[in-house]
Amino acid sequence: MTSPSSRSGHAPRPVVGVLAGFFVLLPLASGAAAQTPEERLAELGIELPTPDAPTANFVKAVTTGNLVFLAGHGPCGGLDESNTGKVGLDHTVEEGYEIARWVGVCLLASLAREIGDLSRVKRIVRVFGMVNTPPDFTQHSQVINGCSDLMEQVFGPAISKHARAAVGMASLPRDQSVEIEMLVELHDP
Known part of the structure; x- marks a missing residue:
């Protein structure tokens, strides 16, 4: 032309x-x-594990309308000294970040089991991160960034940017170092 x-x-x-x-x-x-979320996971070298069974009278995910509520998840695949104890005492902030990232993988595994195709995700709406810490610990956000950063890598910023709370807890169930809940919006069917 x-x-x-x-x-x-x-x-x-x-x-x-x-x-x-x-x-x-x-x-x-x-x-x-x-590029699908599953393709991005593969590119990151992440294979979603089989979600752990709930340890009490609840389910890992509940879908109502276009919303999926993911229950509090700790590290899946078993607890040991690498993912239990207090961040800031038994683990560094960097180790806490990696634990939170792994918990994010566990959340995605439960989400995939609930909805099938992760491409159905329209928005990560909210992440609520709890970190097992000593009372004087102040870097909760840096720890929970492990999960938030993973969501951005898997879904991209337009879908993954979410409201978030990152708080410290005196203890968490089974002495896990991190527990995270997540709320997800799905595309209309």
């Missing part, structure tokens, strides 16, 4: 600028949208 100035006797020149920019941006936008 040539520019309109070629009609005035000047040599034809290619059209560049906005039109060309449009064609450059279009494949990037469609390519990013084509």
